[in-house]
Every structure is written in structure tokens, then in C-alpha cells.
Amino acid sequence: MTLFLEQVLNGLQLGVMLFLMAAGLTLIFGIMGIINLAHGSIYMIGAYAGTYVAMETGVYYAGIPAALAAAALTGSAMEFLVVRRLYKRDHLDQVLATFALILISNQAITLLFGRQPLFIGMPEALNSSVELLPGLFYSSYRLAIIAMGLLVALGLYLVINRTRIGMLVRAGSTNRDMVRALGVDIRLLYTIVFGLGALLAGLAGFMAGPILAVQVGMGEQILITTFVVVVIGGVGSIRGAFFASLIIGVFDTMLRAYLPGLLRQVMAGSEADALGAGLSSMGIYLLMALVLLIRPKGLFPAHS
Amino acid sequence: MSMKNIILAGALAAAVATPVLAQEPVKIGMITTLSGPAGYLGQDIRDGFQLAIDAEEGKLGGVPVELLVEDDNLKPGNGRQIADRFLNNEGVKLFTGIVFSNVAGATVPDIVDAGAFYISPNAAPSNFAGKECHENYFVVSWQNDSLHESAGQNATNLGFETAFVLAPNYQAGKDAISGFKRFFKGEIVGEVYTRLDQTDFAAEMAQIRDVAPDVVFQFHPGGLGIAFLRQYQQAGLLDMVPMVVAEPSMDAVILNAVGDAARGVNVSSHWNTDFENSANEAFVEAWKEAYDRPITYYASQGYDAARAIASALKATDGTLADADAFRDAMRQAAFESVRGEFSFGPNQHPVQNWFALKVVDGEDGKPTLETVGTVLENHGDAYAAECQL
Structure with missing residues (x-):
């Protein structure tokens, strides 16, 4: 039972990381109609900037503003220099241009930091385990990530549902042309949305630093899963991104943890392990296909 | 042809004859992975190899060598293309350097089928060790x-x-x-x-x-x-x-x-920096002198590959034209490996501790x-x- 709960927590932690990425991606896709493959690069740049500053200063928390600043700066620069030219182009052009951004930022990071991954320890205060239930120990840092993710989700909910900007964002994701027709400065709105997405990606990248390796190409690893989340949740829907992230996070973790074991009940050990590994890496894509079959617009479509 | 021309041609031929030919460096083609996250593997193999050449001031086994290095980007297709270019345009007869088994799998058959030698400093997939072994294929590192x-x-x-x-x-x-x-x-x-x-x-x-x-x-x-x-x-x-x-x-x-x-x-x-043999001590010291980064075992394999080649070049005076002689010389493994005892097994893969x-x-x-x-x-x-x- 404690193992199961621990796996649920692992799933939640993966889920909130995905949410930080997916929230930005789904808004950019939903409101601006841009497929931004370079979202993973912003995640990587945030991770590098934050980790570098934290390592140089020796203060973990000094990395947070650095990561956010670098991510926001990169995001705005991308929007201003490249993405702005793509709004009217078709998706293939957008994919090509943002794919080029991936290559450019990966190469730039290699030039600046080399090919060796960067490492940063966990902050002192969180470098321990908490006993949540008798016998259930869980890393405080991972708990902090879950808490941070939920806080961001709550904050986003309030911003989107309670503020004027949020109203415009909602309107924009439902009917872009109408918002423009009503005289809203859609360009500014786009820049805000892109910057917000970049901030969240940078935060996610920095928080992942102490757990994963901060290395070139780290963004692409999470990007694919993030797209799955966006599709399952419904393009343009923050609520959808939130629930889909948690579902994917828990589903993926559970498959990895339990599928080989279940298969071993019905077939030989090594075959079960190999098949289980194969199926669990396919799992989230199968789930996506299933969701698209039943609800082609995702679980919580923004345009409903 | 006038007498003058004949004399001129004779003089030219004499000028190009043996003494100059012997000075012509032996070209060694190194196809390796220098870019991407795994780029340091190829970099260390290259630098370890170069260290052995530098120790003899541009020679291996007393024979002048020219090392041609190309990056395969960890793509099997690139490895093949580079091998092709080295074989046909540069006339390279001696290859080394490949880091990854998938690149080796695509590249090595072309090299050995063209009659050239391949000395592996790293990857050694099982098929080349067994049924598809080849007399011109040597592995200095280990079988995977x-x-x-x-x-x-x-x-x-x-x-x-x-x-x-x-x-x-x-x-x-x-x-x-x-x-x-x-x-x-x-x-x-x-x-x-x-x-x-x-x-x-x-x-x-x-x-x-x-x-x-x-x-x-x-x-x-x-x-x-x-x-x-x-x-x-x-x-x-x-x-x-x-x-x-x-x-x-x-x-x-x-x-x-x-x-x-x-x-x-x-x-x-199969190797560590603290091995106590004279070859390893010399290697570790030379590396620390030349490079300001940790020594990986990849570097030791590059170095050993160069020294194995050196032993065979020395025995044959650098004439790769006689492939049988070079092959026999390689099989002797008459070099001091930085890992200590080393010999080739029947499939020209290492037998080692x-x-x-x-x-x-x-x-x-x-x-x-x-x-x-x-x-x-x-x-x-x-x-x-x-x-x-």
C-alpha cells in the first residue's frame, strides 16, 4: 500500500511538471494558433540559467529569478523575432521555424556550457525525506514541486477567471477574430501569453534541475509528452491541461510500475518485462488515441 | 621523345623514387563521434590516439603518419560516406576511431571489403566477433x-x-x-x-x-x-x-x-588510471601534461589503438602494401598496453583481464x-x- 501511494505521488509530481509545460503550450496553441516546438528549448534555457546562477552564487533560490528572467527574455525574443512572422503562415512553416529554434538553442547552449550536463544539489531545507504516513517516506523536494505546481495552477485559475487579462485570454482562445474585431490589442495579448508560457516553462526547467540532468536536449524529452497532454486536455484549455497532466503523470507512472508485474502473472518473466516495457512506453499514446476516438476535441475543449 | 626529355623524366623518376616514398606519411583515417552529448567519447579517443603520435613526434613505430579525423555525428550513414571518401579520394588503408556499434555496423564492412584495415578503439558488436569476423578487423578495446x-x-x-x-x-x-x-x-x-x-x-x-x-x-x-x-x-x-x-x-x-x-x-x-605499469604511467603523465580534463578509459583505448598500430607499422616499415605482413604483425600485439597483459584471441578480439x-x-x-x-x-x-x- 505504501508503495502504491508512493507511486501515486511520483505520478502527481510528474503531472505537475507536465502541467507547467502544458499550460503555456496549450495557451500558445489555442490562442495564437502557433505550434511552438521551441517550448522545450525555453524549458532548457530556464534550467541552464537558473542552475548556472545557483551554482555560481551557491544559493539555490537565487536561481529562481534567474531562470524566470532568462525564460521570459528568451520567450519574448522568440516571439518578437520569429513567431510574430508566423501567425498567418500555415502549421508546416511554424513547425519548421520553431524546429530551427530548437537546433539553434541546443547548439548555442553547447557552445556556452559544453556537452557536459550541469548539476545542482537540492536546497538544504528540502534535501530530506518526510514520513507522510507510517512507513511512507517521500522526498521533500518532490513534495515541494507538487505544492508549487498546485499553487501555480491555482494562481493561473484566478488570473484566467478573475482578471481582465484572463478574460481576454479566455475570449481569445474561444474566438480570436471576434476579440480582434472588438478592438483589443491582440499583439500585446499574444506577447503576454507567450511570455507567461515561457515563464512557466523556465520555472519547470529549473525545478527539474536537481532531479534530472540539466543537459542539451532535455526540453525535447518532455516536449513530446507535453503535446500529448495538450491534445488529451483539449487545445487552449488550461483546465484541460491541468487534469490531463495529472492523468498522464499518474497513468504513465502506474504503467511503468505495475504493468510488467501484472503481465508476469500470465507469461514468462523476461517476456513480461520486455512486453511490459514496450506497452508502458506506448501507454500514453494509446490513451491519447482512445480519448481522441471518444472526444475528438479533448476532454475539456476550450471552444465548446 | 628527345634525349633531353628522357633525361629529365629519368631525373624526375629518380627524385620520386624510394627514399622520398619512404618519407610519405602513412594515412590513418579516424571516423569518430565528436558532436552531440556523446561527443566527449570520440574526443578522448582522438586525443589519446594523438598523444601516442605526439610522443614519437609525428610518427608511430618510427613511421611518419598523418591522422585524418572526421566526425560521424553518430549517424551510420555519415560513417559510411566518410569511409568511402577516405578510401577513394585519400587512398587511406588504415582506419580506426568509431565509437558506436551502430556506426561500426554500417561502416566496417565497407572498409574491410575494400582491402583496408580497421582497428577498433571502442565498439565491438557481437556479429563481427563471431560469424562475420574478418581478417582485416582488429579490436583493441573489448568485445561489447x-x-x-x-x-x-x-x-x-x-x-x-x-x-x-x-x-x-x-x-x-x-x-x-x-x-x-x-x-x-x-x-x-x-x-x-x-x-x-x-x-x-x-x-x-x-x-x-x-x-x-x-x-x-x-x-x-x-x-x-x-x-x-x-x-x-x-x-x-x-x-x-x-x-x-x-x-x-x-x-x-x-x-x-x-x-x-x-x-x-x-x-x-579493463583499465584504470592507477594501474602500475610503465606504459600506463607514461600515458597518464603525458595526458595530464597535455590536457586539462579527466582521463577516461576511452582515451586509454585511443592510445592503445595507436600503439598497436605502431607495433605493426614498425615491424613492416610502414609498407601497408603487403597486407599479409601487416596483419601478421598486428596479430603479435607486440606493444605494451596501458592495461597490462594483452593479446588477441583467434577472432582478433582482446584476451585480457x-x-x-x-x-x-x-x-x-x-x-x-x-x-x-x-x-x-x-x-x-x-x-x-x-x-x-
């Missing part, structure tokens, strides 16, 4: 399986009875686990194949803690391995369950990056690899019997 066989033997020697094994779900990962199992005498209590793009191993850590095996064997190359080890420590498993790994999971660069999270890990290897290393605190307080014992003696590979040479 031995890396993990030695880890299995190491776990057996250390007295562990239950093992939990993990590797990414791709060919090299599966080979690693089957190699480990071949020499591990205990029971496998958990076998997990992770995703090749997976960087968070929390679910696997929870499983390991639940099963509580005697030992964990894991093979995760490069950045994956670094993430795995750090999370292993973060999950508090480092002090609970010992770990054995093969050398690709714990080279000097990974050790540097992982730091404290590697303390106590058992590594099986494997050693147990352990990550301990170095003199400067940083974790370092220390040799603690021998794992396997005169170990060849399982495929030699299938090779008809």
Missing part, C-alpha cells in the same frame, strides 16, 4: 558483451545473491542485461527496461526499495546514468543497496558529474576510482568459437 559479463562476475565475486537489473529498452540495454545474467550466479529478483528518453526514475526507485535486493545492476549511458545515480542517492538507496555497473556507466566524466552520489559504487573495468574498481574518496576529497581486485583473468569472448579465420 565483456563489459557486462565482467559486471555479472563482479557481483558474483562480491557474494551478492539477489540482483535487480535495469537498462533502457533498446538493443544495447538488452545486451547489457543478458551479458550480466550470463556471469551472475545469483537470482534476478527484478528486471526493468526503462525508456531511452526517460530521465525521471522515481517509479523504479520505489520498486527497488520495495524488493530490497542484495545488489542493483544498471546500465544507463551518458546523461541517463548521471540522472539515475543522483536519484538513487536522493531516494536514500545508495546507503541501502550496493550497486555494480560496467565501465560505460562510470567513466571519469560521469564520475566527475555525479560526485558524491557515486561513492561506494562497484565498477568492473578485468578488474574490480570501487568509487572511493580521492586525496583531494573528490570521489575517484580505485582498483581493488581482479574479476576475470584472460577473458576472451563467447563468440570466438563461431569465427572461422
Whole structure:
């Protein structure tokens, strides 16, 4: 039972990381109609900037503003220099241009930091385990990530549902042309949305630093899963991104943890392990296909 | 043709004749991986090789050599193209350098079929060791399986009875686990194949803690391995369950990056910096003199490959034209390897000793690899019997 709960927590932690990425991606896709493959690069740049500053200063928390600043700066620069030219182009052009951004930022990071991954320890205060239930120990840092993710989700909910900007964002994701027709400065709105997405990606990248390796190409690893989340949740829907992230996070973790074991009940050990590994890496894509079959617009479509 | 022209032609021919020809450097084509996250592997092989050339001031075995280096970008197609260009445009007869088995698989057949030699400083897939072995193909490093066989033997020697094994779900990962199992005498209590793009191993850590095996064997190359080890420590498993790994999971660069999270890990290897033989001492000293970065075993393999080639060039005075003579000279392995005893088996793959290393605190307080014992003696590979040479 404690193992199961621990796996649920692992799933939640993966889920909130995905949410930080997916929230930005789904808004950019939903409101601006841009497929931004370079979202993973912003995640990587945030991770590098934050980790570098934290390592140089020796203060973990000094990395947070650095990561956010670098991510926001990169995001705005991308929007201003490249993405702005793509709004009217078709998706293939957008994919090509943002794919080029991936290559450019990966190469730039290699030039600046080399090919060796960067490492940063966990902050002192969180470098321990908490006993949540008798016998259930869980890393405080991972708990902090879950808490941070939920806080961001709550904050986003309030911003989107309670503020004027949020109203415009909602309107924009439902009917872009109408918002423009009503005289809203859609360009500014786009820049805000892109910057917000970049901030969240940078935060996610920095928080992942102490757990994963901060290395070139780290963004692409999470990007694919993030797209799955966006599709399952419904393009343009923050609520959808939130629930889909948690579902994917828990589903993926559970498959990895339990599928080989279940298969071993019905077939030989090594075959079960190999098949289980194969199926669990396919799992989230199968789930996506299933969701698209039943609800082609995702679980919580923004345009409903 | 006038008399004058004939004399001129004769003079020209004389000028080009033997003494000058002997000075013509032997071209060595190095196809290796210099870019991407794994770029440091090829870089170290190249620099180790160059170190042996520099030690003789541009010569190997007294014969002037010219090293041509090209980056294959870890793409088999690129490797083939480079080999083609070297063979046809540059007239290269001697190749080395490939880091990854998939590149070797696409490139080596072209090279040896064209009558040229390939001396592997790293990758040695099983097919080339067995049925598809070739008289012009030599491996100076190890056969791929031995890396993990030695880890299995190491776990057996250390007295562990239950093992939990993990590797990414791709060919090299599966080979690693089957190699480990071949020499591990205990029971496998958990076998997990992770995703090749997976960087968070929390679910696997929870499983390991639940099963509580005697030992964990894991093979995760490069950045994956670094993430795995750090999370292993973060999950508090480092002090609970010992770990054995093969050398690709714990080279000097990974050790540097992982730091404290590697303390106590058992590594099986064919080479280490602290080996006490004159060849190794000279190599380590020359490396420290020339480069300001840790020495990996890849560098030692590049160096050994160059020295093996040097021994054969010396025996044949650098004339690659007589392939049989060069091949015979290579087979002697008449060089002092930095790893100590070394010879070629019947399939021209190494027969060598494997050693147990352990990550301990170095003199400067940083974790370092220390040799603690021998794992396997005169170990060849399982495929030699299938090779008809």
C-alpha cells in the first residue's frame, strides 16, 4: 500500500511538471494558433540559467529569478523575432521555424556550457525525506514541486477567471477574430501569453534541475509528452491541461510500475518485462488515441 | 621523345623514387563521434590516439603518419560516406576511431571489403566477433558483451545473491542485461527496461526499495546514468543497496558529474588510471601534461589503438602494401598496453583481464576510482568459437 501511494505521488509530481509545460503550450496553441516546438528549448534555457546562477552564487533560490528572467527574455525574443512572422503562415512553416529554434538553442547552449550536463544539489531545507504516513517516506523536494505546481495552477485559475487579462485570454482562445474585431490589442495579448508560457516553462526547467540532468536536449524529452497532454486536455484549455497532466503523470507512472508485474502473472518473466516495457512506453499514446476516438476535441475543449 | 626529355623524366623518376616514398606519411583515417552529448567519447579517443603520435613526434613505430579525423555525428550513414571518401579520394588503408556499434555496423564492412584495415578503439558488436569476423578487423578495446559479463562476475565475486537489473529498452540495454545474467550466479529478483528518453526514475526507485535486493545492476549511458545515480542517492538507496555497473556507466566524466552520489559504487573495468605499469604511467603523465580534463578509459583505448598500430607499422616499415605482413604483425600485439597483459584471441578480439574498481574518496576529497581486485583473468569472448579465420 505504501508503495502504491508512493507511486501515486511520483505520478502527481510528474503531472505537475507536465502541467507547467502544458499550460503555456496549450495557451500558445489555442490562442495564437502557433505550434511552438521551441517550448522545450525555453524549458532548457530556464534550467541552464537558473542552475548556472545557483551554482555560481551557491544559493539555490537565487536561481529562481534567474531562470524566470532568462525564460521570459528568451520567450519574448522568440516571439518578437520569429513567431510574430508566423501567425498567418500555415502549421508546416511554424513547425519548421520553431524546429530551427530548437537546433539553434541546443547548439548555442553547447557552445556556452559544453556537452557536459550541469548539476545542482537540492536546497538544504528540502534535501530530506518526510514520513507522510507510517512507513511512507517521500522526498521533500518532490513534495515541494507538487505544492508549487498546485499553487501555480491555482494562481493561473484566478488570473484566467478573475482578471481582465484572463478574460481576454479566455475570449481569445474561444474566438480570436471576434476579440480582434472588438478592438483589443491582440499583439500585446499574444506577447503576454507567450511570455507567461515561457515563464512557466523556465520555472519547470529549473525545478527539474536537481532531479534530472540539466543537459542539451532535455526540453525535447518532455516536449513530446507535453503535446500529448495538450491534445488529451483539449487545445487552449488550461483546465484541460491541468487534469490531463495529472492523468498522464499518474497513468504513465502506474504503467511503468505495475504493468510488467501484472503481465508476469500470465507469461514468462523476461517476456513480461520486455512486453511490459514496450506497452508502458506506448501507454500514453494509446490513451491519447482512445480519448481522441471518444472526444475528438479533448476532454475539456476550450471552444465548446 | 628527345634525349633531353628522357633525361629529365629519368631525373624526375629518380627524385620520386624510394627514399622520398619512404618519407610519405602513412594515412590513418579516424571516423569518430565528436558532436552531440556523446561527443566527449570520440574526443578522448582522438586525443589519446594523438598523444601516442605526439610522443614519437609525428610518427608511430618510427613511421611518419598523418591522422585524418572526421566526425560521424553518430549517424551510420555519415560513417559510411566518410569511409568511402577516405578510401577513394585519400587512398587511406588504415582506419580506426568509431565509437558506436551502430556506426561500426554500417561502416566496417565497407572498409574491410575494400582491402583496408580497421582497428577498433571502442565498439565491438557481437556479429563481427563471431560469424562475420574478418581478417582485416582488429579490436583493441573489448568485445561489447565483456563489459557486462565482467559486471555479472563482479557481483558474483562480491557474494551478492539477489540482483535487480535495469537498462533502457533498446538493443544495447538488452545486451547489457543478458551479458550480466550470463556471469551472475545469483537470482534476478527484478528486471526493468526503462525508456531511452526517460530521465525521471522515481517509479523504479520505489520498486527497488520495495524488493530490497542484495545488489542493483544498471546500465544507463551518458546523461541517463548521471540522472539515475543522483536519484538513487536522493531516494536514500545508495546507503541501502550496493550497486555494480560496467565501465560505460562510470567513466571519469560521469564520475566527475555525479560526485558524491557515486561513492561506494562497484565498477568492473579493463583499465584504470592507477594501474602500475610503465606504459600506463607514461600515458597518464603525458595526458595530464597535455590536457586539462579527466582521463577516461576511452582515451586509454585511443592510445592503445595507436600503439598497436605502431607495433605493426614498425615491424613492416610502414609498407601497408603487403597486407599479409601487416596483419601478421598486428596479430603479435607486440606493444605494451596501458592495461597490462594483452593479446588477441583467434577472432582478433582482446584476451585480457578485468578488474574490480570501487568509487572511493580521492586525496583531494573528490570521489575517484580505485582498483581493488581482479574479476576475470584472460577473458576472451563467447563468440570466438563461431569465427572461422
